[in-house]
Every structure is written in C-alpha cells, then in structure tokens.
Amino acid sequence: MILIxxxxxxxxxxxxxxxxxxxxxxxxxxxxKSYLPASWTxxxxxxxxLRFSGAIGVVTPLRPGLSLSTxxxxxxxxxxxxxxKAVAIQINSPGGSAVQSMLIYKRIRSLAAExxxxxxxxxxxxxxxxxxLLACAGDEIYxxxxxxIGSIGVITATFGVNELINRIGVQRRVYTxxxxxxxxxxxxxxxxxxxxxxxxxQRDVHEAFIDLVKSRRGAKLDKADINLFTGxxxxxxxxxxxxxxxxxxxxxxxxxxxxxxxxxxxxxxxxTSWFRRRRSVFAESGGFELGLSPGGLAAxxxxxxxxxxxxxxxxx
Numbered sequence: 649m650i651l652i653x654x655x656x657x658x659x660x661x662x663x664x665x666x667x668x669x670x671x672x673x674x675x676x677x678x679x680x681k682s683y684l685p686a687s688w689t690x691x692x693x694x695x696x697x698l699r700f701s702g703a704i705g706v707v708t709p710l711r712p713g714l715s716l717s718t719x720x721x722x723x724x725x726x727x728x729x730x731x732x733k734a735v736a737i738q739i740n741s742p743g744g745s746a747v748q749s750m751l752i753y754k755r756i757r758s759l760a761a762e763x764x765x766x767x768x769x770x771x772x773x774x775x776x777x778x779x780x781l782l783a784c785a786g787d788e789i790y791x792x793x794x795x796x797i798g799s800i801g802v803i804t805a806t807f808g809v810n811e812l813i814n815r816i817g818v819q820r821r822v823y824t825x826x827x828x829x830x831x832x833x834x835x836x837x838x839x840x841x842x843x844x845x846x847x848x849x850q851r852d853v854h855e856a857f858i859d860l861v862k863s864r865r866g867a868k869l870d871k872a873d874i875n876l877f878t879g880x881x882x883x884x885x886x887x888x889x890x891x892x893x894x895x896x897x898x899x900x901x902x903x904x905x906x907x908x909x910x911x912x913x914x915x916x917x918x919x920t921s922w923f924r925r926r927r928s929v930f931a932e933s934g935g936f937e938l939g940l941s942p943g944g945l946a947a948x949x950x951x952x953x954x955x956x957x958x959x960x961x962x963x964x
Contacts, residue, residue, distance in 0.1 A: 692910030693733045695903050696726035699915065700737065700752070704778045705745025714741065716751040722918040723752070727759040729914060733907055734766040736899055737786060743777025743799065746853050753860075756785040768906075770899045771795045776881050777803075780892070781857060784864040789893040790902055791884035797892050800857055801879025802850040807834050865891060 704714045726735050737756070743749070760767050769786030771779075776799035783789050783797075791797055813820060813835060820835040831842045858877045862869065868891035869876065876890060887893045895902075903911050 692912050693907040694729060694731045694912050694914060695907065696729045696732050696735050697899065697913050697915045698722060698726050698735065698737045699740075699917065700779075700782055701740045701772075703744040704741055704752075704782075705748040714744070714752075715748045716755060719752060719918050720755060722916045723755055723759065726916040727763045727765060729916070732763075732765060734768060735760070736768045736770065736903060736913070737782075738770050738772060738899060739775045739779055739783055740772035741776075741779030741782065742774050743779050743781075746778060746781075746802065746857070749778035749781040750856075750860075753782055753785045760785075760787075768899075768902065770897075770902070771797060771884065771893070777801065781860065783893075784861060788895070790895045790897045790899075791887060791893050792898065793883060793885040793896050795884035795887075796881050797884055797887035798876070798881035799879055800861055800877045802854045802857070803879070804846055804850060806832050808838060809834055810837050868894075 698719075700714055700719065702714050726732070735756075756767060759765075766788075767786045769775075769783045769789045771783060771789065771791035772795065774796045775783045775789075775791065776796055780798060780800060810820075820833075822830055822833065822836075824830055828842075828845070830836060831845065832838075854877070861877075870891070872890040874890070876892070882890065882892070884893065884896055888896060897905075900913065903913060
C-alpha cells in the first residue's frame with residue numbers, strides 16, 4: 649500500500665496495483681455523520697432539562713421520592729453540561745416538605761448564579777404548594793391553561809384515635825422527658841396548647857414561603873386584586889392573570905421559540921435504581937439495613953397514603 653501525491657494536489661492510494669481515490673479526514677467524518685441519528689450530530693443550542701415529579705420529601709426505602717439527596721446529582725449535571733444556553737425544569741408536584749422544597753430551590757438558584765444560566769420552569773398537571781415553591785426557582789414560569797398553580801400555604805394533617813382505643817380496651821403507655829414531647833400524639837386527646845404551638849410554627853413557615861414568592865415574582869403580582877397567600881389554587885390561565893406565571897406554553901414550543909428549531913433538549917434524570925439506592929443505604933448503615941423489612945414496607949405504605957392524599961387535594 650503506497651500513498652502518492654502532493655500535499656495540495658490529487659492523491660491516490662495504491663493497493664495491490666489498483667488506484668483508489670484518497671479520502672480526506674473531513675470527508676470521512678461527514679460520511680460517518682450521514683449514518684448517525686440527526687440528534688447525535690446536530691450542532692444546535694443545548695438546553696438541559698430537569699424533571700421534578702411527585703410528592704416532595706415523601707422518601708422511604710422503596711420510594712425514591714423527591715428530595716435534595718435524590719435530585720442533587722442531576723441538578724449539578726444539568727448546570728455543568730457543556731455548551732448549555734439555559735436550564736429548563738419540568739414540574740409535576742402537589743407539594744410536600746417545605747424544607748426539601750427550599751433546599752432544592754436554593755441549589756438551583758445557587759448554580760444558576762454560579763454558571764450564569766437562565767432557568768425556565770414548565771408546570772405540567774400541578775405545581776402547587778412546595779411544587780410552586782420549586783417553580784419559583786425559574787426566571788420565567790410557564791404552564792398549560794389547565795395546569796393547577798398556587799396553594800401558597802402550609803398544612804399539617806394528623807388523626808385522633810384515642811376514643812377508639814378506649815372502646816376496644818387498649819391502654820396507651822407513653823413515657824417522656826419533656827412535657828411537650830408527646831405533642832399531637834394521635835392516641836391522646838388533643839390539647840389546645842399543642843394546636844397553638846403548631847399554628848405558630850405554620851405561620852413562620854408560611855411567612856417564609858410568602859417572602860420567597862414576593863421576592864421572585866416582584867411587581868408581577870401587583871396585577872392580582874385578591875390575596876394570593878390563602879392556600880387557594882388556580883388554573884394556569886388564571887395564574888397568568890394573577891402574575892404567578894409568565895405565560896402559557898410547553899417546554900418544546902417555548903425553547904424552539906427562544907433558541908430556534910434546532911435547539912437540543914437534553915433530559916437529565918436522577919438515579920432511581922432501587923438496587924443503587926439500597927446499596928447506598930446499606931453502605932451508610934454499616935451493612936445492617938434491610939430494605940424489605942416489615943418496618944420498611946410499613947413506611948412505604950404510609951408514604952404512599954401521604955402522597956395519594958397530596959395529589960387528591962387537586963383532583964388527581
């Protein structure tokens with residue numbers, strides 16, 4: 649095999665006495681691209697996409713849930729993606745833990761400032777309560793006209809079975825060090841002092857939620873002629889009128905409108921592998937954690953009921 653020719657002239661490859669035209673590297677690459685999917689070779693702008701779905705903070709051994717620990721890696725990866733023009737977030741959540749909502753929100757805003765990237769949020773069926781708090785991490789928020797938006801409030805739910813256990817002859821034996829340690833124990837009669845203490849705590853959390861919404865939405869809320877912070881929720885169409893969102897659109901349409909038809913949307917998913925999560929918990933617990941223990945299954949059942957109750961408030 650002999651390569652002949654000059655640097656800029658015609659070249660030929662001699663192979664077993666046959667002359668074969670020389671193929672340059674650039675031509676070879678272009679030929680190779682023609683056999684690959686268009687999405688692999690497109691050179692359009694890149695927008696990483698994060699998806700937050702489900703109740704927030706309802707995490708048990710068998711249910712990954714939505715928390716900072718389950719989403720941090722995906723958030724970091726999205727903001728570190730080479731060539732990213734912005735980060736888009738899809739939200740479908742009825743809310744949940746105020747603390748986990750705030751932790752995820754803060755991580756997003758911190759990375760957005762660090763990487764100087766704009767954040768677009770797109771609500772799907774529901775972005776309510778903690779789900780709307782997450783939406784406020786966006787510089788712009790969009791929703792479907794039929795999305796459910798809002799529920800800016802705080803709720804604490806429990807139950808009381810003290811009358812039931814009295815009827816069936818069951819004694820509840822509780823020993824505490826600290827007179828308030830049994831606050832809201834469902835097996836004891838409700839105490840007015842407990843209720844007042846919980847309401848004070850709720851007011852603090854509610855005020856923090858209100859302050860965050862006002863700081864993020866600013867003058868956009870001035871168009872609302874009603875109190876937005878009663879826990880009420882609205883359709884996407886009404887939420888736009890109230891200034892809670894910036895427009896009615898979906899992710900693909902809006903990103904093509906902003907960045908052109910050749911925009912590349914790159915979905916970044918958190919790790920939800922059951923075996924990977926169990927391996928992590930097993931290692932952290934020193935090797936004695938059994939994910940299929942009766943306690944684990946009971947916790948999953950309770951978390952499933954809690955998640956179902958959150959969704960049911962919005963008709964889902």
